[in-house]
Amino acid sequence: AGSPVQDCSSLGICSTAMLLLLSIGLLPLACGDWALSDIQGMYFALRRANVVDVAGPNLLMRIGSPLAYGLTGPVLSRSSLEQALRGAAGTLFPPGNAELVDVTLLTAEKRILDAEREGFGSGLVHWPLAGVTTEAFAGACQSRNISCPSSLQPSHLPADERRRLAADFEEWNPDELDRRVTALRALLERPGSGGGARVVFFHCLGGIDRTGELFAAYAMRYLNVTLTQAMAENELVAGRVIAYPQQAAAQWYCENLRERGLYAHDDCGNCGPFRCRNTGHPLDPIFRYVFACLLAIGSTGLCGCAARRSCRKHRQPPKEDGGYYPMAA
Known part of the structure; x- marks a missing residue:
């Protein structure tokens, strides 16, 4: 079986689509009166x-x-x-x-x-x-x-x-x-x-x-x-x-x-x-998950990430002091 990335005809299309979705969903908010940390959740x-x-x-x-x-x-x-x-x-x-x-x-x-x-x-x-x-x-x-x-x-x-x-x-x-x-x-x-x-x-x-x-x-x-x-x-x-x-x-x-x-x-x-x-400032769980996926996209592409459902492995438990471990790429 081939790599799940091959399910995508073009990684460029996947990456562009992801960036477009992020721009549509977040850019109008990020350019408003509140910061990214306040958008969480x-x-x-x-x-x-x-x-x-x-x-x-x-x-x-x-x-x-x-x-x-x-x-x-x-x-x-x-x-x-x-x-x-x-x-x-x-x-x-x-x-x-x-x-x-x-x-x-x-x-x-x-x-x-x-x-x-x-x-x-x-x-x-x-x-x-x-x-x-x-x-x-x-x-x-x-x-x-x-x-x-x-x-x-x-x-x-x-x-x-x-x-x-x-x-x-x-x-x-x-x-x-x-x-x-x-x-x-x-x-x-x-x-x-x-x-x-x-x-x-x-x-x-x-x-x-x-x-x-x-x-x-x-x-x-x-x-x-x-x-x-x-x-x-x-x-x-x-x-x-x-x-x-x-x-x-x-x-x-x-x-x-x-x-x-x-x-x-x-x-x-x-x-x-x-x-x-x-x-x-701690991140919401949903944003830790999204950011982990974005890191994964850098090496595997959006379709590979979605096809393998591998983003879950990037989720990290909280540290004892309440902070969070750096997310693996």
Whole structure:
């Protein structure tokens, strides 16, 4: 039997077709207001819908994004959104026409925010989240004469210095997580328009990093969930660890809750199951798979890759520190 590559009349045709598909699907997005790292997962974002909390007939949910993405940019499809929410919530989804409240955590994605504002109007709540940045952390330490660890980790500080930073977390972290989670709880408990039910959902672009930060904070504050459990849930939903600034924000909020007597567990500094330093922005599993295939195409061609179904062998497990091994060509 010949090589599977011979199933293709021309490797050049295959490679050109692949590049054309990538250009059609990604170029309009890459040239927009968001970076490649933010594009990860948004094609499958609605599949990340999950129920977080319930208050009477009202629901709190996390999702990937309420928008659809195409060649003309982001657009809102309420029917697709409601279908995804209903599918994830099952019998918990309120009957009839529930009010939808969109809590978006986006930061610099202007075109997407504009599409959400157009689609939801007064039903849109905008809370941009950035996580714990090195600049904010360094400033907090410097103003308190504390020597900062570059890892941002609470456990890498002496106990007294850690407690000082944790007690003042809301002052030096621009995300204002405690104010956000208490406001989120209030949104959930408030009756919908006309006294009916409401469904509150929060999201970023792919339902992973900023969404994971807010989920972990809310779960620790109101659901008696540990940090370790919340971060594991994030990884289960997303297929990867959340970005490091968002992980650090959840850890420091955990320490803040402990200082206020609102968190009884002792795992805020437990970075071992996740990451103890910033190893870079992790890729979604689907993108690790695609990039591995692109590397394989360089030597075998698209048709050879597809015919042999050999791209799977390029998938790599996560390293113990949460990073990823270099993908083999």
